[in-house]
Amino acid sequence: MTRLPQVEPAPGMPAKVTVYEVGPRDGLQNESAIVPVEVKAQFVNRLVAAGLPAVEVTSFVHPRWVPQLADAEQLVDALDLDAADRMPVLVPNERGLERALAKGVREIAIFASATESFAARNLNRSMDEQYAMFEPVVRRALQEGLRVRGYLSMCFGDPWEGDVPVGQVVEAGRRLIELGCSELSLGDTIGVGTPGQVERLLAGLAEAGVGAEQVAVHFHDTYGQALANALTAMRCGVTVIDAAAGGLGGCPYAESATGNLATEDLVWQLHGMGVATGVDLPALIETSAWMAAQIGKQPASRVVTALAPNLT
Numbered sequence: 001m002t003r004l005p006q007v008e009p010a011p012g013m014p015a016k017v018t019v020y021e022v023g024p025r026d027g028l029q030n031e032s033a034i035v036p037v038e039v040k041a042q043f044v045n046r047l048v049a050a051g052l053p054a055v056e057v058t059s060f061v062h063p064r065w066v067p068q069l070a071d072a073e074q075l076v077d078a079l080d081l082d083a084a085d086r087m088p089v090l091v092p093n094e095r096g097l098e099r100a101l102a103k104g105v106r107e108i109a110i111f112a113s114a115t116e117s118f119a120a121r122n123l124n125r126s127m128d129e130q131y132a133m134f135e136p137v138v139r140r141a142l143q144e145g146l147r148v149r150g151y152l153s154m155c156f157g158d159p160w161e162g163d164v165p166v167g168q169v170v171e172a173g174r175r176l177i178e179l180g181c182s183e184l185s186l187g188d189t190i191g192v193g194t195p196g197q198v199e200r201l202l203a204g205l206a207e208a209g210v211g212a213e214q215v216a217v218h219f220h221d222t223y224g225q226a227l228a229n230a231l232t233a234m235r236c237g238v239t240v241i242d243a244a245a246g247g248l249g250g251c252p253y254a255e256s257a258t259g260n261l262a263t264e265d266l267v268w269q270l271h272g273m274g275v276a277t278g279v280d281l282p283a284l285i286e287t288s289a290w291m292a293a294q295i296g297k298q299p300a301s302r303v304v305t306a307l308a309p310n311l312t
């Protein structure tokens with residue numbers, strides 16, 4: 001039998017947290033291996049079967065930019081998009097939205113930058129121009145009855161600019177909510193943030209009218225801070241936490257093997273504190289161990305590393 005955490009409720013925690021799984025999109029996008037579409041479909045289905053309520057499936061980005069996800073249409077065709085509460089796809093622009101609508105997607109995510117440097121490099125736009133690009137995408141998506149999540153990257157540090165002022169991140173986040181995003185996912189894209197920054201940013205957003213109930217957090221474990229930052233965010237009222245099964249996805253802007261916070265490590269902490277997630281941890285660990293074998297890599301997740309060899 002797989003070991004499970006001893007349960008001891010921790011003060012100040014929400015009763016329930018939504019684990020927003022990004023492994024199939026953010027994870028596989030940042031792995032060098034190209035995974036066959038049948039394997040991706042099995043991955044998504046196994047994550048849903050393990051009880052994850054939100055699984056970001058893929059990205060309708062141009063295949064030239066992300067060849068790992070060039071099979072977005074085929075993958076969506078192979079899936080039941082009603083299998084989980086939320087099965088969003090990333091769309092970079094209006095063309096991506098058209099592709100998503102043609103496939104009957106019910107939720108999209110857009111990907112904005114909190115810094116000028118990353119907006120220029122990733123979107124080839126200024127920060128102001130990025131809102132102009134996203135405005136028609138969000139408007140059309142809302143008209144079509146879709147839900148829109150807004151990612152904001154480089155919220156806690158930028159590889160070219162260094163420190164990122166809190167006020168600048170608050171203003172960018174506020175503008176994404178103003179566009180019509182119902183959820184704002186704050187990304188620590190290079191994994192450098194610490195708990196004081198998390199508290200300060202969440203307080204700044206709340207002052208600007210963006211409460212914790214509209215916020216999700218997306219931490220990377222590059223500097224070992226992801227779980228501490230997630231715990232801090234939950235103490236501030238955040239109840240949606242992004243994570244990738246097995247810790248899939250290296251860090252795209254740092255020479256490091258560790259990228260996304262591993263879903264198993266987060267779920268271990270949550271279940272230990274008595275916070276409900278709906279996730280079947282042994283089934284999730286088996287899925288991540290299987291996926292790691294598919295891409296020929298050791299899983300970054302500590303929990304998977306500790307327990308996968310004991311699975312029978």
Ligand code: MG
Nearest residue numbers: 026218220260
């Ligand atoms: Mg990520």
